[in-house]
Amino acid sequence: MTALLQASRLTVRIGDREVCRDLELQLQPGERLAILGRNGAGKSTLLSTLAGLRPAQGGEVRLQGRSYSELGPRAAARQRGWMAQTQADAFASSVLETALAGRHPHLGRWDWESGADAELARAALARVGLTGMEQRETPSLSGGERQRLAIATLLTQAPDLYLLDEPLAHLDLSHQITALELFAGLARERGAGVVMVLHDPGLAARYCDRALLLQGDGTWESGPVAEILTAAHLSRLYGHPLREVEDGGSRWFIPC
Numbered sequence: 336m337t338a339l340l341q342a343s344r345l346t347v348r349i350g351d352r353e354v355c356r357d358l359e360l361q362l363q364p365g366e367r368l369a370i371l372g373r374n375g376a377g378k379s380t381l382l383s384t385l386a387g388l389r390p391a392q393g394g395e396v397r398l399q400g401r402s403y404s405e406l407g408p409r410a411a412a413r414q415r416g417w418m419a420q421t422q423a424d425a426f427a428s429s430v431l432e433t434a435l436a437g438r439h440p441h442l443g444r445w446d447w448e449s450g451a452d453a454e455l456a457r458a459a460l461a462r463v464g465l466t467g468m469e470q471r472e473t474p475s476l477s478g479g480e481r482q483r484l485a486i487a488t489l490l491t492q493a494p495d496l497y498l499l500d501e502p503l504a505h506l507d508l509s510h511q512i513t514a515l516e517l518f519a520g521l522a523r524e525r526g527a528g529v530v531m532v533l534h535d536p537g538l539a540a541r542y543c544d545r546a547l548l549l550q551g552d553g554t555w556e557s558g559p560v561a562e563i564l565t566a567a568h569l570s571r572l573y574g575h576p577l578r579e580v581e582d583g584g585s586r587w588f589i590p591c
Protein backbone atom coordinates (compact mmCIF):
# COMPACT_ATOMS: atom_id res chain seq x y z
CA MET A 336 0.00 0.00 0.00
CA THR A 337 1.34 3.47 -0.85
CA ALA A 338 1.85 5.53 2.30
CA LEU A 339 -0.19 8.74 2.62
CA LEU A 340 2.96 10.36 3.96
CA GLN A 341 6.53 9.20 3.86
CA ALA A 342 9.61 10.96 5.17
CA SER A 343 12.94 9.35 4.33
CA ARG A 344 16.25 10.38 5.93
CA LEU A 345 14.61 13.73 6.62
CA THR A 346 16.89 16.32 8.21
CA VAL A 347 15.41 19.64 9.32
CA ARG A 348 17.44 22.51 10.79
CA ILE A 349 16.72 25.98 12.08
CA GLY A 350 19.93 27.91 11.63
CA ASP A 351 22.59 25.56 12.97
CA ARG A 352 20.17 23.73 15.31
CA GLU A 353 18.86 20.35 14.28
CA VAL A 354 15.15 19.57 14.71
CA CYS A 355 15.50 16.03 13.38
CA ARG A 356 18.28 14.06 11.77
CA ASP A 357 17.58 11.24 9.30
CA LEU A 358 13.93 10.96 10.34
CA GLU A 359 12.06 7.95 8.96
CA LEU A 360 8.29 8.19 9.00
CA GLN A 361 5.42 6.43 7.24
CA LEU A 362 1.74 7.06 7.69
CA GLN A 363 -0.73 4.61 6.18
CA PRO A 364 -4.42 5.40 5.51
CA GLY A 365 -6.40 5.44 8.76
CA GLU A 366 -3.36 6.02 10.99
CA ARG A 367 -2.97 8.81 13.54
CA LEU A 368 0.44 10.03 14.70
CA ALA A 369 1.16 12.39 17.60
CA ILE A 370 4.25 14.61 17.62
CA LEU A 371 5.39 15.56 21.11
CA GLY A 372 8.30 17.52 22.53
CA ARG A 373 9.24 20.46 24.69
CA ASN A 374 8.49 24.05 23.69
CA GLY A 375 10.95 25.03 20.98
CA ALA A 376 11.89 21.41 20.12
CA GLY A 377 10.84 22.08 16.53
CA LYS A 378 7.44 20.38 16.27
CA SER A 379 5.87 23.20 14.20
CA THR A 380 8.97 23.47 12.04
CA LEU A 381 8.87 19.73 11.31
CA LEU A 382 5.12 19.80 10.63
CA SER A 383 5.47 22.65 8.13
CA THR A 384 8.29 20.72 6.43
CA LEU A 385 6.02 17.66 6.22
CA ALA A 386 3.38 19.99 4.74
CA GLY A 387 5.85 21.06 2.03
CA LEU A 388 5.83 24.65 3.25
CA ARG A 389 9.48 24.73 4.32
CA PRO A 390 12.46 23.11 2.58
CA ALA A 391 14.23 20.19 4.24
CA GLN A 392 17.99 20.27 4.72
CA GLY A 393 18.26 16.60 3.78
CA GLY A 394 16.14 13.64 2.71
CA GLU A 395 12.66 13.88 1.24
CA VAL A 396 8.92 13.97 1.93
CA ARG A 397 6.43 12.17 -0.29
CA LEU A 398 2.63 12.30 -0.38
CA GLN A 399 1.17 9.08 -1.76
CA GLY A 400 4.49 8.40 -3.45
CA ARG A 401 5.02 11.85 -5.02
CA SER A 402 7.19 14.75 -3.93
CA TYR A 403 5.75 18.23 -3.45
CA SER A 404 7.61 19.49 -6.52
CA GLU A 405 6.05 16.71 -8.62
CA LEU A 406 2.57 17.46 -7.27
CA GLY A 407 2.55 21.28 -7.40
CA PRO A 408 0.65 23.36 -4.85
CA ARG A 409 -2.93 22.76 -6.06
CA ALA A 410 -2.72 18.95 -6.20
CA ALA A 411 -0.84 18.96 -2.88
CA ALA A 412 -3.66 20.98 -1.31
CA ARG A 413 -6.18 18.36 -2.43
CA GLN A 414 -4.11 15.66 -0.71
CA ARG A 415 -2.99 17.31 2.50
CA GLY A 416 -4.52 19.92 4.75
CA TRP A 417 -2.37 21.92 7.18
CA MET A 418 -3.64 23.72 10.23
CA ALA A 419 -1.29 26.37 11.61
CA GLN A 420 -0.71 26.84 15.33
CA THR A 421 -2.32 30.28 15.23
CA GLN A 422 -4.98 31.53 12.88
CA ALA A 423 -4.06 34.82 11.23
CA ASP A 424 -6.78 36.67 9.32
CA ALA A 425 -5.19 39.11 6.88
CA PHE A 426 -8.60 40.73 6.40
CA ALA A 427 -12.07 40.27 7.84
CA SER A 428 -14.35 37.78 6.13
CA SER A 429 -17.40 35.88 7.26
CA VAL A 430 -17.32 32.50 8.95
CA LEU A 431 -18.94 30.87 5.89
CA GLU A 432 -16.50 32.52 3.44
CA THR A 433 -13.56 31.35 5.55
CA ALA A 434 -14.81 27.77 5.66
CA LEU A 435 -15.50 27.90 1.90
CA ALA A 436 -11.83 28.73 1.25
CA GLY A 437 -11.28 25.01 1.94
CA ARG A 438 -12.89 24.27 -1.45
CA HIS A 439 -10.42 26.41 -3.44
CA PRO A 440 -7.98 23.57 -4.27
CA HIS A 441 -10.93 21.67 -5.76
CA LEU A 442 -12.11 24.49 -8.05
CA GLY A 443 -10.85 25.50 -11.48
CA ARG A 444 -8.87 28.74 -11.70
CA TRP A 445 -11.89 30.84 -12.72
CA ASP A 446 -14.64 28.91 -10.93
CA TRP A 447 -16.86 30.25 -8.18
CA GLU A 448 -17.91 28.07 -5.26
CA SER A 449 -21.11 26.17 -6.06
CA GLY A 450 -24.17 25.46 -3.95
CA ALA A 451 -22.71 22.01 -3.26
CA ASP A 452 -19.50 23.64 -1.96
CA ALA A 453 -21.57 25.88 0.33
CA GLU A 454 -23.43 22.79 1.60
CA LEU A 455 -20.12 21.10 2.43
CA ALA A 456 -18.97 24.21 4.29
CA ARG A 457 -22.25 24.47 6.23
CA ALA A 458 -22.05 20.77 7.15
CA ALA A 459 -18.46 21.25 8.37
CA LEU A 460 -19.49 24.27 10.46
CA ALA A 461 -22.29 22.15 11.97
CA ARG A 462 -19.77 19.44 12.94
CA VAL A 463 -17.80 21.92 15.03
CA GLY A 464 -20.88 23.59 16.53
CA LEU A 465 -20.75 26.85 14.55
CA THR A 466 -24.19 26.65 12.94
CA GLY A 467 -25.91 30.02 13.21
CA MET A 468 -22.61 31.94 13.08
CA GLU A 469 -22.13 31.76 9.28
CA GLN A 470 -22.41 35.51 8.73
CA ARG A 471 -20.25 36.59 11.66
CA GLU A 472 -16.94 38.33 10.81
CA THR A 473 -13.88 36.29 11.86
CA PRO A 474 -12.32 39.02 14.09
CA SER A 475 -15.44 38.86 16.29
CA LEU A 476 -14.92 35.16 17.14
CA SER A 477 -13.52 33.96 20.45
CA GLY A 478 -10.23 32.03 20.42
CA GLY A 479 -11.98 28.66 20.66
CA GLU A 480 -14.55 29.58 18.00
CA ARG A 481 -11.76 30.71 15.64
CA GLN A 482 -9.97 27.38 16.23
CA ARG A 483 -13.15 25.43 15.50
CA LEU A 484 -13.55 27.47 12.29
CA ALA A 485 -10.03 26.42 11.27
CA ILE A 486 -11.05 22.79 11.81
CA ALA A 487 -14.24 23.34 9.77
CA THR A 488 -12.19 24.87 6.94
CA LEU A 489 -10.02 21.74 6.87
CA LEU A 490 -13.11 19.51 6.88
CA THR A 491 -14.39 21.50 3.89
CA GLN A 492 -11.04 20.96 2.17
CA ALA A 493 -11.46 17.19 2.81
CA PRO A 494 -7.85 16.09 2.17
CA ASP A 495 -6.58 12.53 2.63
CA LEU A 496 -3.97 13.70 5.14
CA TYR A 497 -4.49 16.16 7.99
CA LEU A 498 -1.42 17.91 9.45
CA LEU A 499 -2.55 19.65 12.62
CA ASP A 500 -0.40 21.98 14.69
CA GLU A 501 -1.85 22.00 18.21
CA PRO A 502 -5.45 21.42 17.07
CA LEU A 503 -6.64 21.56 20.69
CA ALA A 504 -5.28 25.07 21.37
CA HIS A 505 -7.99 27.38 22.80
CA LEU A 506 -10.54 24.54 23.02
CA ASP A 507 -12.34 23.72 26.26
CA LEU A 508 -12.27 20.07 27.41
CA SER A 509 -15.53 19.16 25.75
CA HIS A 510 -14.49 20.66 22.40
CA GLN A 511 -11.07 18.98 22.69
CA ILE A 512 -12.72 15.57 22.86
CA THR A 513 -15.20 16.49 20.11
CA ALA A 514 -12.30 17.49 17.83
CA LEU A 515 -10.28 14.35 18.60
CA GLU A 516 -13.34 12.13 18.04
CA LEU A 517 -13.99 13.91 14.76
CA PHE A 518 -10.49 13.18 13.43
CA ALA A 519 -10.72 9.61 14.79
CA GLY A 520 -13.93 9.22 12.75
CA LEU A 521 -12.25 10.54 9.59
CA ALA A 522 -9.42 8.05 10.06
CA ARG A 523 -11.76 5.13 10.76
CA GLU A 524 -14.46 5.84 8.17
CA ARG A 525 -12.56 7.56 5.33
CA GLY A 526 -9.08 6.18 5.86
CA ALA A 527 -7.71 9.68 6.44
CA GLY A 528 -4.23 10.05 7.93
CA VAL A 529 -3.81 12.44 10.83
CA VAL A 530 -0.59 13.94 12.23
CA MET A 531 -1.12 16.10 15.32
CA VAL A 532 1.21 18.15 17.46
CA LEU A 533 -0.10 17.59 20.97
CA HIS A 534 1.00 18.65 24.44
CA ASP A 535 -1.04 16.09 26.39
CA PRO A 536 0.53 12.61 26.20
CA GLY A 537 -2.62 11.08 27.74
CA LEU A 538 -4.75 12.34 24.86
CA ALA A 539 -2.03 11.23 22.43
CA ALA A 540 -2.12 7.72 23.96
CA ARG A 541 -5.90 7.60 23.71
CA TYR A 542 -6.35 9.10 20.25
CA CYS A 543 -3.24 8.13 18.27
CA ASP A 544 -1.74 4.88 17.04
CA ARG A 545 1.84 6.06 17.02
CA ALA A 546 3.93 8.82 18.55
CA LEU A 547 7.04 10.69 17.49
CA LEU A 548 9.10 12.26 20.27
CA LEU A 549 11.37 15.14 19.24
CA GLN A 550 14.17 15.52 21.77
CA GLY A 551 15.20 19.00 20.59
CA ASP A 552 18.76 18.08 19.64
CA GLY A 553 18.02 16.33 16.34
CA THR A 554 17.40 12.93 17.92
CA TRP A 555 13.95 11.36 17.88
CA GLU A 556 12.07 8.22 18.84
CA SER A 557 8.92 6.86 17.25
CA GLY A 558 6.73 3.79 17.49
CA PRO A 559 3.36 2.52 18.71
CA VAL A 560 1.93 4.64 21.55
CA ALA A 561 1.96 1.63 23.91
CA GLU A 562 5.76 1.43 23.57
CA ILE A 563 6.74 5.07 23.17
CA LEU A 564 4.39 6.85 25.56
CA THR A 565 5.70 5.60 28.88
CA ALA A 566 6.48 7.55 32.05
CA ALA A 567 10.21 6.90 31.55
CA HIS A 568 10.30 8.15 27.94
CA LEU A 569 8.09 11.16 28.69
CA SER A 570 9.98 12.17 31.85
CA ARG A 571 13.16 12.26 29.78
CA LEU A 572 11.43 14.13 26.94
CA TYR A 573 10.01 16.90 29.11
CA GLY A 574 12.85 16.98 31.65
CA HIS A 575 10.35 16.55 34.46
CA PRO A 576 9.26 13.36 36.24
CA LEU A 577 5.87 12.06 35.18
CA ARG A 578 3.78 9.28 36.69
CA GLU A 579 1.49 7.00 34.67
CA VAL A 580 -2.05 6.44 35.97
CA GLU A 581 -4.53 4.02 34.44
CA ASP A 582 -8.23 4.73 34.56
CA GLY A 583 -11.09 3.07 32.68
CA GLY A 584 -8.70 1.56 30.12
CA SER A 585 -6.99 4.90 29.38
CA ARG A 586 -3.47 5.87 30.41
CA TRP A 587 -2.78 9.37 31.75
CA PHE A 588 0.49 11.05 32.64
CA ILE A 589 0.67 13.30 35.69
CA PRO A 590 3.59 15.62 36.52
CA CYS A 591 5.12 14.57 39.88
Ligand SMILES: Nc1ncnc2c1ncn2[C@@H]1O[C@H](COP(=O)(O)OP(=O)(O)OP(=O)(O)O)[C@@H](O)[C@H]1O
Pocket residue numbers: 349372373374375376377378379380381
Ligand atom coordinates in the same frame (compact mmCIF):
# COMPACT_ATOMS: atom_id res chain seq x y z
N1 LIG B 1 12.78 32.17 11.77
C1 LIG B 1 13.36 31.77 12.90
N2 LIG B 1 14.51 32.34 13.33
C2 LIG B 1 15.11 31.94 14.47
N3 LIG B 1 14.62 30.98 15.26
C3 LIG B 1 13.49 30.39 14.88
C4 LIG B 1 12.80 30.74 13.69
N4 LIG B 1 11.69 29.96 13.58
C5 LIG B 1 11.69 29.18 14.68
N5 LIG B 1 12.75 29.42 15.44
C6 LIG B 1 13.10 28.76 16.70
O1 LIG B 1 13.16 27.38 16.45
C7 LIG B 1 12.72 26.63 17.56
C8 LIG B 1 11.63 25.65 17.14
O2 LIG B 1 10.44 26.35 16.85
P1 LIG B 1 9.07 25.59 16.68
O3 LIG B 1 7.99 26.62 16.56
O4 LIG B 1 9.19 24.62 15.57
O5 LIG B 1 8.97 24.82 18.07
P2 LIG B 1 7.78 23.97 18.70
O6 LIG B 1 8.36 22.67 19.13
O7 LIG B 1 6.61 23.91 17.79
O8 LIG B 1 7.47 24.85 19.99
P3 LIG B 1 6.11 25.14 20.83
O9 LIG B 1 5.78 23.90 21.61
O10 LIG B 1 6.56 26.26 21.73
O11 LIG B 1 5.05 25.57 19.86
C9 LIG B 1 12.28 27.66 18.60
O12 LIG B 1 13.32 27.83 19.54
C10 LIG B 1 12.07 28.92 17.80
O13 LIG B 1 12.30 30.08 18.56
